[in-house]
Amino acid sequence: MTIVLNISLLFGAIALGLIGAALLALSQDKHWRVVTGSAPKSSRRLARQIGWGIAILILPLCIARDGASFGALLWPLILQLSAVGIAIIIATNPAWLKPLSIVLQRPEQ
Amino acid sequence: MNAHRDFRSAMTWLHSWVGVLIGALLFVIFWFGTMTVMMYPIDRWMMPETRFESSDAELDADAIVERALNLKPQDQIDTIEIIYPNYGVPYAHAHIYYEYSDPVSERIDLRDGSLLDPAQTLGGSGFLYPMHITLHLPGNLGWWIVLLGGLTMLLLLVTGTIAHRKFLVDFFTFRTNRKLRRSSLDLHNLAGAIFLPFHFLIVVSGITVWVGWYASLPWEFLHKTVSNHNPSIEILTNDLFNKGDAYMHYAPFEREISEETAQVAALGPMIEQAEAIWTERYGEIAKATHIGLDHPGNAGGTVVIARETPQNRVELSRDGVFYDAASGTLLYDKVANPVQIVRTWLSGMHFIQFDHWLIRWFYFISGLVSCLTIATGFVFWTASRSDKHSAKRPFKVRFVEAVTIGATTGTIAATAMFLVANRLIPEGADLFGRARASLEVWAFFVIWIASVLHAAIRGAHAWREQCFVIAILGVSAVLLNWFTTGDHLAATIWTGYWPVAGVDLVLLAGAFVAAYAGPSLSRSARHHTHPQNSVGQPIEPAE
Numbered sequence: 001m002t003i004v005l006n007i008s009l010l011f012g013a014i015a016l017g018l019i020g021a022a023l024l025a026l027s028q029d030k031h032w033r034v035v036t037g038s039a040p041k042s043s044r045r046l047a048r049q050i051g052w053g054i055a056i057l058i059l060p061l062c063i064a065r066d067g068a069s070f071g072a073l074l075w076p077l078i079l080q081l082s083a084v085g086i087a088i089i090i091a092t093n094p095a096w097l098k099p100l101s102i103v104l105q106r107p108e109q
Numbered sequence: 110m111n112a113h114r115d116f117r118s119a120m121t122w123l124h125s126w127v128g129v130l131i132g133a134l135l136f137v138i139f140w141f142g143t144m145t146v147m148m149y150p151i152d153r154w155m156m157p158e159t160r161f162e163s164s165d166a167e168l169d170a171d172a173i174v175e176r177a178l179n180l181k182p183q184d185q186i187d188t189i190e191i192i193y194p195n196y197g198v199p200y201a202h203a204h205i206y207y208e209y210s211d212p213v214s215e216r217i218d219l220r221d222g223s224l225l226d227p228a229q230t231l232g233g234s235g236f237l238y239p240m241h242i243t244l245h246l247p248g249n250l251g252w253w254i255v256l257l258g259g260l261t262m263l264l265l266l267v268t269g270t271i272a273h274r275k276f277l278v279d280f281f282t283f284r285t286n287r288k289l290r291r292s293s294l295d296l297h298n299l300a301g302a303i304f305l306p307f308h309f310l311i312v313v314s315g316i317t318v319w320v321g322w323y324a325s326l327p328w329e330f331l332h333k334t335v336s337n338h339n340p341s342i343e344i345l346t347n348d349l350f351n352k353g354d355a356y357m358h359y360a361p362f363e364r365e366i367s368e369e370t371a372q373v374a375a376l377g378p379m380i381e382q383a384e385a386i387w388t389e390r391y392g393e394i395a396k397a398t399h400i401g402l403d404h405p406g407n408a409g410g411t412v413v414i415a416r417e418t419p420q421n422r423v424e425l426s427r428d429g430v431f432y433d434a435a436s437g438t439l440l441y442d443k444v445a446n447p448v449q450i451v452r453t454w455l456s457g458m459h460f461i462q463f464d465h466w467l468i469r470w471f472y473f474i475s476g477l478v479s480c481l482t483i484a485t486g487f488v489f490w491t492a493s494r495s496d497k498h499s500a501k502r503p504f505k506v507r508f509v510e511a512v513t514i515g516a517t518t519g520t521i522a523a524t525a526m527f528l529v530a531n532r533l534i535p536e537g538a539d540l541f542g543r544a545r546a547s548l549e550v551w552a553f554f555v556i557w558i559a560s561v562l563h564a565a566i567r568g569a570h571a572w573r574e575q576c577f578v579i580a581i582l583g584v585s586a587v588l589l590n591w592f593t594t595g596d597h598l599a600a601t602i603w604t605g606y607w608p609v610a611g612v613d614l615v616l617l618a619g620a621f622v623a624a625y626a627g628p629s630l631s632r633s634a635r636h637h638t639h640p641q642n643s644v645g646q647p648i649e650p651a652e
Contacts, residue, residue, distance in 0.1 A: 010467070025281045069422040070465055073458055076306045077471040083281070083303045084478075091283040 009065040013058050013074075017082030020054030022097050023047045025086050026104060034090060035097045047104050055079055117271060124268035128486050129509055131261045133516035136483045138258050140520050141241035142311075143476030144233060146461055146469060147615075149197025150608035151233030155531045157594045158226065160609060163199035164219040170376040170400055173217060177205045180213060183406035184370065191400040196420055196464035197608070200225060229536050229545045236527070236550060256323065259316045266301075266308055273298045289629065290492040297485040300478045307475040308482075314459035317452060367408035374437035376400065376412065383414035383430035386442060395419070395428070402434060410434030418462040424453040425460065466607075480517075487513040488630065491569070511565040518575035519560030521619070525582035526556040528616070532589035576627025583620030587613045 025031040027048035032040045058078060063071035089096050153160055170191055177189050185207050192202040201217040216225040243251030276298035283295045380397050387395035399415040415429040427445040445453060461472055494506040530552035538545045564571040591597040601610035
């Protein structure tokens with residue numbers, strides 16, 4: 001049971017890390033253009049705030065998985081690798097982030 | 110405004126020149142540091158006789174000490190150190206240090222208490238790890254050079270953040286479809302910026318790990334010359350800098366050596382009591398990891414039961430319980446103070462002696478990214494100069510290029526050769542009066558020096574050629590491991606023996622990356638041989 005919990009916490013943390021990094025990337029005009037192909041309509045401060053919020057939210061997940069000592073070390077490592085993952089996606093397959101950009105556009109309409 | 114621009118261009122200038130001058134050293138330190146993260150799996154790979162699972166059997170410290178005491182006359186023994194098995198080492202170590210003769214090291218198989226044959230290789234922990242901290246230079250020279258490297262890295266992190274500030278605005282940018290110069294700059298910025306937390310933590314912790322050694326040097330000087338061995342200054346320096354930390358995390362307990370000899374009391378009860386003390390103090394099961402005996406067999410001898418490297422937390426521990434060796438009475442129970450706890454976290458996150466495979470792999474990847482940051486910085490520097498001087502490149506560019514290639518692909522090829530030599534040279538080999546352990550080191554340095562010379566002759570072509578050598582060596586190492594030990598990848602993965610499977614997989618992955626990266630790294634070489642390619646191309650200003 002603990003193994004299942006450990007694995008789901010880990011994958012949850014990595015998935016959240018990727019989403020958070022993707023939101024931070026989409027909050028920047030340059031990457032928004034690469035992903036959607038259109039000019040950004042408004043400032044996406046919300047995306048940035050949620051992105052950072054998620055990045056911070058991963059810390060309790062790491063601590064829940066490994067305790068404070070290891071969790072505090074695991075946290076920045078997961079954030080770094082997620083950011084690299086998103087950078088590679090933007091460089092190779094930016095279309096993968098399109099669903100997220102559609103979600104972000106909705107509140108404006 | 111102008112002052113700002115001056116400041117930034119000054120930082121850019123500083124970053125590129127310090128990087129070019131010290132970058133080769135930094136790559137070497139980071140590369141061997143990254144290897145050190147995996148030194149125990151590398152040890153298992155290089156020492157096939159130790160490829161067994163750790164036993165649950167208790168370590169019989171009394172039997173180990175009794176055997177050690179009878180090797181040579183007891184009064185010649187300075188210290189005996191016993192190291193328990195850990196997550197990566199399935200056997201115990203005993204090191205016996207003598208007053209006037211060479212130390213003796215034993216490897217004890219806990220399954221039956223027998224001794225393993227002496228290791229015929231230095232392995233990861235005996236060669237790659239010392240390379241990281243001393244570069245195998247004599248005396249303290251290596252320590253100072255590595256410290257200089259660490260301080261320079263801090264300078265590069267700060268100046269680099271200012272020099273490449275434009276990138277921080279466009280975080281996540283990596284243009285793969287551009288010229289080598291552009292994509293190497295992107296990669297340098299991306300890897301440098303995203304991994305800034307890791308770079309910073311690992312460098313700061315690396316510097317503070319040894320602070321007890323070099324920061325105490327002026328005090329020691331005062332102590333020896335001005336104060337004429339004033340005891341109060343000695344206590345001050347010990348308290349401030351935890352002297353002895355650099356070498357042993359349980360500082361030796363100073364006692365007068367007696368004239369009389371004495372039997373060593375049974376160690377079992379001491380270990381039990383020490384573990385009970387820690388378990389009660391921390392509310393968790395605490396196990397001893399090290400036992401030290403200072404002048405055993407002497408009436409003034411000391412035993413320390415220490416918990417230097419707890420497996421279940423990041424921090425190294427400073428717990429140590431000291432006993433009188435002859436009577437077994439408790440002398441002193443050492444507890445870390447708050448400042449020391451901060452330092453033990455920093456040391457612990459740098460040494461990564463805990464049992465956490467996930468963090469270990471993240472470290473390994475982060476370390477490789479650090480190497481990539483340094484290497485791409487070099488590639489950008491030389492590629493920019495190649496564009497400008499495509500017809501005739503100045504000596505400084507050729508020189509930097511040779512050093513760079515020798516330090517990057519050359520270091521990697523030499524490390525791969527170290528592993529290949531380990532499997533290629535039979536045990537008990539003797540060539541020019543040198544045993545296998547020494548021949549492996551020779552193979553390493555021969556390849557390393559050859560790669561610098563090769564780079565000096567071949568220029569930018571050397572990138573591709575040395576990457577090709579790395580790919581060949583990586584695949585050969587995996588095949589040789591299969592042929593000489595029978596532990597091929599399918600078998601090690603099937604039985605879940607990850608230390609060896611992991612090394613094999615990383616070797617194959619490294620060979621693949623080298624084969625893939627080589628041709629693109631030499632793109633600048635084509636510019637060099639066909640100057641018309643770059644004629645008329647606008648030179649973009651360096652960032």
